[in-house]
Amino acid sequence: MGRRVTPSADYATTRQRLGILRSRQVHAPLFQVRTFSRFHHSPPQQSPDTCSLFLCLSLGAGETRDRSSRRVPEQWWWQSGRPAMEAGVGLALQSRAAGFGTGRRRTAMYGAESRCQIGSLRLGDQLASPAAVRARGTKPVAPLRAKKSAGGHENLHNSVDEALLLKRKSEDVLFHMNGRCIYLVGMMGSGKSTVGKILAEVLGYSFFDSDKLVEQAVGMPSVAQIFKVHSEAFFRDNESSVLRDLSSMRRLVVATGGGAVIRPVNWKNMKKGLSVWLDVPLEALARRIAKVGTASRPLLDQPSGDPYTMAFSKLSTLAEQRGDAYANADVRVSLEEIAAKLGHDDVSKLTPIDIALESLHKIESFVMEDSVTGSQTESQAQWIQTL
Ligand SMILES: Nc1ncnc2c1ncn2[C@@H]1O[C@H](COP(=O)(O)OP(=O)(O)O)[C@@H](O)[C@H]1O
Numbered sequence: 001m002g003r004r005v006t007p008s009a010d011y012a013t014t015r016q017r018l019g020i021l022r023s024r025q026v027h028a029p030l031f032q033v034r035t036f037s038r039f040h041h042s043p044p045q046q047s048p049d050t051c052s053l054f055l056c057l058s059l060g061a062g063e064t065r066d067r068s069s070r071r072v073p074e075q076w077w078w079q080s081g082r083p084a085m086e087a088g089v090g091l092a093l094q095s096r097a098a099g100f101g102t103g104r105r106r107t108a109m110y111g112a113e114s115r116c117q118i119g120s121l122r123l124g125d126q127l128a129s130p131a132a133v134r135a136r137g138t139k140p141v142a143p144l145r146a147k148k149s150a151g152g153h154e155n156l157h158n159s160v161d162e163a164l165l166l167k168r169k170s171e172d173v174l175f176h177m178n179g180r181c182i183y184l185v186g187m188m189g190s191g192k193s194t195v196g197k198i199l200a201e202v203l204g205y206s207f208f209d210s211d212k213l214v215e216q217a218v219g220m221p222s223v224a225q226i227f228k229v230h231s232e233a234f235f236r237d238n239e240s241s242v243l244r245d246l247s248s249m250r251r252l253v254v255a256t257g258g259g260a261v262i263r264p265v266n267w268k269n270m271k272k273g274l275s276v277w278l279d280v281p282l283e284a285l286a287r288r289i290a291k292v293g294t295a296s297r298p299l300l301d302q303p304s305g306d307p308y309t310m311a312f313s314k315l316s317t318l319a320e321q322r323g324d325a326y327a328n329a330d331v332r333v334s335l336e337e338i339a340a341k342l343g344h345d346d347v348s349k350l351t352p353i354d355i356a357l358e359s360l361h362k363i364e365s366f367v368m369e370d371s372v373t374g375s376q377t378e379s380q381a382q383w384i385q386t387l
């Protein structure tokens with residue numbers, strides 16, 4: 001068993017900031033929008049440290065109405081609509097930079113809503129926004145800003161389409177989430193951090209990468225170094241402490257380390273929120289990892305050999321050892337299934353946005369069913385009791 005370390009001052013600060021973050025959530029744009037669109041006729045107060053803009057869009061109906069079909073005062077529309085449209089375009093273009101698929105096909109897949117909607121998009125005030133509070137070393141989500149697209153108008157429309165689909169779906173999901181955290185699980189390289197950041201952004205949640213929090217707690221710059229200087233067991237003990245601490249928070253998207261699923265105690269903590277398994281074929285994982293190198297992933301790091309072959313072989317062994325541990329997740333997002341739905345012959349054609357959107361759909365189905373059936377099935381509840 002490895003020695004547990006006392007969390008560093010940085011980690012303590014992060015936790016303190018999380019405390020602040022929880023109170024800030026009261027002013028989170030989505031909350032404001034919901035309140036506003038349901039109950040109020042006066043503009044919601046913007047918190048001074050939140051750079052939020054309100055997106056008032058009239059899709060097809062010719063005038064702007066809120067969800068109770070009341071007309072939104074025109075003045076607001078002018079005050080807030082235009083910059084917010086730009087924010088929408090910014091989000092879309094940022095996503096396209098991450099590699100968008102075709103918006104039309106996705107609109108057909110998930111259905112377009114034509115009624116008027118009021119939503120909000122946060123602009124990239126990284127310091128002020130709750131989503132910006134993230135562990136040291138975690139790459140921040142790039143600020144949302146419009147960029148010129150080589151693809152011209154059609155691309156722009158597709159991008160806005162996709163950004164709106166994501167945003168709308170996230171509002172539907174939020175409605176049923178009650179602030180529950182989302183834990184992304186899956187093999188190394190399955191896209192937990194990449195997709196997690198998108199989900200956090202659209203849900204107005206904060207993103208945390210558990211590997212980064214362990215690095216902070218231990219006071220070492222990389223997981224690879226923790227494995228080398230201490231041991232895997234030491235890393236796992238700290239990973240469990242981090243997950244335990246995070247499980248008492250709300251409104252977080254957590255990208256867990258690929259091996260977090262092997263410890264039952266981690267499941268006990270992750271089951272306080274909602275877990276999502278990104279199920280990616282091993283070939284695709286090996287391709288991604290070979291592309292970026294294995295230095296940051298000590299379990300895959302090999303001194304010699306073809307990077308793809310070595311990664312594939314080690315990932316296969318790990319997948320076998322981990323057996324069905326990933327299948328304990330509440331929701332499974334299979335890249336093969338998404339590719340089949342979108343008519344792609346290869347999962348490598350899927351973008352992080354495709355995967356984030358499918359994750360939201362799956363999460364929505366789960367939370368809606370959950371609210372109807374009361375919560376876990378009896379066998380699930382019994383299983384959690386045994387952990
Ligand atoms: N849908 C995707 N298509 C192609 N590459 C991706 C996709 N999602 C993630 N990646 C890339 O794969 C690598 C691993 O992704 P990451 O999000 O760090 O995975 P994890 O957090 O699960 O280890 C990164 O280089 C990332 O850019």
Ligand SMILES: O=C(O)C1=C[C@@H](OP(=O)(O)O)[C@@H](O)[C@H](O)C1
Binds near residue numbers: 188211256258298
């Ligand atoms: O699968 C694993 O056992 C591991 C996955 C890594 O995280 P990512 O899944 O983020 O690469 C990291 O926690 C560590 O290298 C061990």
